[in-house]
Amino acid sequence: MELELVSSEKCFNGFQKIYKHCSKVTKCSMKFSIYIPQQTYSGEKFNAIFFLSGVMCNEQNFIFKTGFQRYASRERIIFIGPDTSPRNVDLPGDRDSWVFGRSAGWYLDSTCEPWRKNYRMYSYITQELPEIIRQVFPTTGKFGICGHSMGGNGAIVCSLRNPLLFQTLSVLAPSCNPISWGQEIIFKPYLGSENKESWNQYDAAEVVKTYKGPHKKIFVDCGSDDEYLQLLLPDKLVETVGLNENLEIQLNMREGYNHSYFFVATFIEDHIKYHSAALGNQ
């Protein structure tokens, strides 16, 4: 596996980097961002957080618009920001909707043509990328996962289905139950009507219902003025978690905040501190 360094810029003493590689899973060139705090001694290793972004984003938005590096540097945590879909893969219909196709991979493995060859973001996030990170970067091997919006759904799905891989979980304005509104525009084209039972494994609230793994907490922030609140359905997540004794949830509804990166920037410090404390000493 070969990584190409696209850029490296100093930020809060550490380095904000972007890498490019040819993904075996998505079968195309993919970029990811990685923030690495300054090593204070040779051989120092860091815990790592994956941050999954929302629809219409790529690997750039999070690193420029949240100011997270200040807190990642202080808490000494590596942050990885994958892209939100395969890139430079032109498929018919991949730009027809802002919630489907390019920049809207929904962190699932598609089983339908023409998407199934490249749109395998679930395997990318849960298998290929963690392995790359472990091999190449100074990590302890302990990972957490965080996400915004579509990335919130992705973070919950990836963490609950891989609880030993992504040990800590937090989300901002997560899409909690996309199956309730996205059957025609997301699940059917990616996964097919004949596979409806397979849709649940990519929906946060549905995955919560069947979770039987180690006890886990989901730390959630959501703006009370979020323009997408009717689609995000955080109450559904609270309801389903409440019925599962293996899970607990802390939902902070933030008065007056919307869905934007201004909201993410305001609360990202709390999330980083949460992961840092929960992942423990490195």
Place this chain on the structure above:
Amino acid sequence: MAGAASLELVSSIKCFNGFQKVYKHVSKELNCSMNFSLYEPVAANPNDKFHVLFYLSGLTCTEQNFIQKSSFQRFAGEQKLIVVGPDTSPRGCNLPGESDRWDFGASAGCYLDALVEPWSKHYRMYSYVTKELPALIKENFPTTGKFGIFGHSMGGHGAMVCGLRNPELFLSISAFAPICNPTQTEWGKDVALKNYLGEENKDKWNIYDSTELMKTYDGPERNILVDQGDDDEFLKTHLLPENLKAAAEANPKIQVNLRMQPGYNHSYFFISTFISDHIEHHAKILNA
């Protein structure tokens, strides 16, 4: 509260307890519609008034880049400062050649008042920043009347020029990777100053060069913070901070704290790393 006749609220988004707003208005100086950003911290009391910081952005920017990429709002909120971010040039004027270069014309107003046609009718960013916008802010927002000014790159140049030439208005000055001595750079001599001001007006170039201004400055004492990355791709061609430092050292009225930051480049990653220090610098002076 904004005066309904003069300002139109474009957006208002909660951020670190305050509100990141963008306003639009028709500028008399620039003869066009202009946007500016304004961060308003949360008021503990209805009659609270705030000191104001102007932030001037660099080449290619609009009023959006700084508010999205620098993460300043946390510190403006903590220090209880209103932060105003004007655009970098007039907009929608459709002048010939205005979009030919990234370093001249649209998004490159250089915070000067042009003397040459066709720029002179619209490209009056110096007067906009030092006269029209401060008056607008005082009239429409809960300010103490005390202002500071800072900026990045071309905006660092603008902040120092506007600050040095208007010491009663801008009480505090700081800059990130500023263009310090444009009359000594190719960009200044062959592009910006030449095309905006004209070769026939070379005697009027120095008033837009902060190094030259420092040589002759005789106003109240100034304490200016400048952060500069030593890995900045524009350091030797455009910025020339060593010239600024030399001019300041020769003038007892001016203290320049030039901090060369090892490994940092020209980007918003550099600005966001040091923004809290700058806001603290201004707060100390404005609160005194």
